[in-house]
Amino acid sequence: MTGLRSVDLDQLADRTGIRVEFYDPDGTRYGFPTFPYQAAPDGLATRRQLRAAGLRPGGHDPVAQILWRHRTNRRVAYLYRLDLAAPKRVATPAQREAIAKALRARRTCGVCEQVKPYYIPRRYGCCLDCHGGH
Structure with a gap:
């Protein structure tokens, strides 16, 4: 998937040799495009962010994920494309x-x-x- 790379994180690795643990925009390491906490590209949102905006995934699968550590556990949040999101359904x-x-x-x-x-x-x-x- 193109357009998911972070220029800042790419330059950090090139400039210092430091590789961010959960930065894998091509999905080669984790099998799915992966970003560190608070570094998701524009145009992607979590379910919670979609809900806050009055949207839902609309039946589409996640296109990327955010990984981070919380104490000794690894946490994940899936990211959905905003352009494919549908309005939330309203109860009758x-x-x-x-x-x-x-x-x-x-x-x-x-x-x-x-x-x-x-x-x-x-x-x-x-x-x-x-x-x-x-």
Whole structure:
């Protein structure tokens, strides 16, 4: 894939001999174009970034990845092309109503049948007031 190279990271390797561990725009080392944390090329975004912009991948596969270390673990975030992203789908009124009904059921006690301002703990099956009374 062309256009995914970072001039700054390429020059760093040429100038100092330092090779950035997770910089592999050609995908030869990791099998997939890979970039270090906060060094993704323009035109690519993570799912979270797409969602914040009101977009979704639109059924397209990721085209690159970001790798970084977090403590002893290696983390990954996949990158999607912005030009292929589609607008987020909006729930229909019937879907929103079904979601509201399901969330209300999670807040309704099975013993006293009161609707609480919190979700009923599944391990008790009743609100905290009813559980404390047993």
